[in-house]
Amino acid sequence: MKTPVLDSTPEAPPCCSGAAAQRTAVAPSRTGRTLLALALALVGWSLAYAAIRPLSELLAFRALGLAPASHLGQSVAFFLYDAPKVLLLLVLIVFAVGMVRSFFTAERTRAVLAGKRESVGNVLAALLGVVTPFCSCSAVPLFLGFVEVGIPLGVTLSFLVAAPMVNEVALVLLFGLFGWKVAALYLVTGLAIAIASGFVLGRMKLERFVEPWVYASMKGSASHARERLGLQGRIEKGAEAVRDVVGKVWPWVLAGIAVGAGVHGYVPEGLLAGFMGKSAWWSVPAAVAIGVPMYSNAAGVIPVVEALLGKGAALGTVLAFMMSVIGLSLPEIVILRKVLRPPLIAAFVGIVALGILLVGWLFNAVL
Amino acid sequence: MKIQVLGTGCARCKVLTANTEKAVQALGLAVAVEKVEDLREIMRLGVMTTPALLVDGKIRAAGKVLTADAVMDLLRS
Numbered sequence: 526m527k528t529p530v531l532d533s534t535p536e537a538p539p540c541c542s543g544a545a546a547q548r549t550a551v552a553p554s555r556t557g558r559t560l561l562a563l564a565l566a567l568v569g570w571s572l573a574y575a576a577i578r579p580l581s582e583l584l585a586f587r588a589l590g591l592a593p594a595s596h597l598g599q600s601v602a603f604f605l606y607d608a609p610k611v612l613l614l615l616v617l618i619v620f621a622v623g624m625v626r627s628f629f630t631a632e633r634t635r636a637v638l639a640g641k642r643e644s645v646g647n648v649l650a651a652l653l654g655v656v657t658p659f660c661s662c663s664a665v666p667l668f669l670g671f672v673e674v675g676i677p678l679g680v681t682l683s684f685l686v687a688a689p690m691v692n693e694v695a696l697v698l699l700f701g702l703f704g705w706k707v708a709a710l711y712l713v714t715g716l717a718i719a720i721a722s723g724f725v726l727g728r729m730k731l732e733r734f735v736e737p738w739v740y741a742s743m744k745g746s747a748s749h750a751r752e753r754l755g756l757q758g759r760i761e762k763g764a765e766a767v768r769d770v771v772g773k774v775w776p777w778v779l780a781g782i783a784v785g786a787g788v789h790g791y792v793p794e795g796l797l798a799g800f801m802g803k804s805a806w807w808s809v810p811a812a813v814a815i816g817v818p819m820y821s822n823a824a825g826v827i828p829v830v831e832a833l834l835g836k837g838a839a840l841g842t843v844l845a846f847m848m849s850v851i852g853l854s855l856p857e858i859v860i861l862r863k864v865l866r867p868p869l870i871a872a873f874v875g876i877v878a879l880g881i882l883l884v885g886w887l888f889n890a891v892l
Numbered sequence: 893m894k895i896q897v898l899g900t901g902c903a904r905c906k907v908l909t910a911n912t913e914k915a916v917q918a919l920g921l922a923v924a925v926e927k928v929e930d931l932r933e934i935m936r937l938g939v940m941t942t943p944a945l946l947v948d949g950k951i952r953a954a955g956k957v958l959t960a961d962a963v964m965d966l967l968r969s
Contacts, residue, residue, distance in 0.1 A: 630941075630954075630955070631940045631941045631954075631955065632940065632954075635940065658941075658955060660904075660941075660955075663940070663941045663942045663955065665900070665931065666900075666931065666934060666935065666939065666940050666941065666942055667940050667941065669931070669935045669940075670935070670939075670940035671940075673935065738932070863931065
């Protein structure tokens with residue numbers, strides 16, 4: 526998949542993600558060239574974005590000769606419009622988030638959180654969870670690192686809830702497919718759940734259910750070599766994030782949009798209203814119960830969500846489903862079992878699920 | 893010189909180990925790349941995000957996979 530932003534760092538060969546970011550001394554002329562390439566890429570991006578609708582309609586109804594009112598025409602037009610739109614948005618936002626994230630590291634976040642009171646700490650931890658680079662494979666060392674410097678358990682858990690649940694891919698896809706209101710709703714309620722559940726878990730005094738060796742482990746002695754990035758380095762970080770993230774999720778996005786397109790064209794409106802609509806109160810707990818053991822990345826689940834929403838499912842139910850799929854996952858729970866004993870794991874999953882449930886019901890009641 | 897790759901055995905950690913070994917070979921260094929997989933040991937070394945690369949006990953990279961070229965740059969300096 527060729528994208529304009531990917532071309533913004535012609536100097537960095539595609540095999541060397543990370544290599545460029547390590548270089549510290551950068552000639553000013555090189556930064557100038559990178560900025561120029563970035564500006565050109567942005568112009569190209571805007572032109573491409575503006576051309577999606579006319580081109581997709583031209584292709585679907587003229588070139589392929591499909592009738593706009595037919596099932597097939599609806600589905601194909603939906604796919605041809607949504608696929609490039611979502612991919613373009615994804616490239617732009619992942620690039621921007623990659624640049625923003627170059628300001629944050631797990632070590633710096635830890636330093637900010639160390640010594641904070643619980644309430645303030647929970648809020649900060651949830652916010653930092655959104656912008657700190659995070660991979661669920663390093664959830665355990667991160668947990669240990671936080672606890673080691675005396676960050677309260679509840680604050681650490683706020684971070685671990687927010688980090689996977691509120692992620693940039695989810696936000697972009699929500700924004701692209703449903704508009705900024707749904708995306709903002711997701712951001713705010715996701716943060717609220719992370720803050721509240723971490724706070725409640727902290728109040729419950731569950732420290733005795735952390736594996737005992739955790740508190741016995743010693744404070745690290747190694748010193749960190751600071752990375753000096755500069756603008757050039759941050760732009761390269763953004764491009765690196767695009768290669769990493771977009772390179773990994775684009776097949777999921779296309780598959781998901783294809784499913785969404787099929788539903789869009791063929792499933793009758795309102796089909797799902799009966800059992801996933803507002804009137805069915807039990808649909809929210811059912812969505813959470815199905816969502817928690819499921820594991821998928823945001824890119825895979827959102828087009829499914831779109832299909833459900835389009836056919837009459839209520840927003841609260843659908844948000845609850847999405848949050849429980851992305852935010853709580855079996856693999857992460859298995860990884861955390863190394864440091865947390867079962868009662869604490871159960872409390873963690875239970876309280877986060879309860880938070881998701883409340884958000885689902887709230888939106889079904891209010892909207 | 894002492895080179896250590898820290899990671900709990902995930903796919904990304906294995907890639908970093910391989911890249912580091914390639915870099916060491918390319919530079920003709922006579923050092924073994926030490927793999928640290930024990931979680932407690934990793935914590936003791938002060939690393940929170942894996943995979944990480946330590947040279948002489950100093951954390952040179954954490955939470956990312958460096959390419960062989962990047963490791964070579966690092967080892968030269």
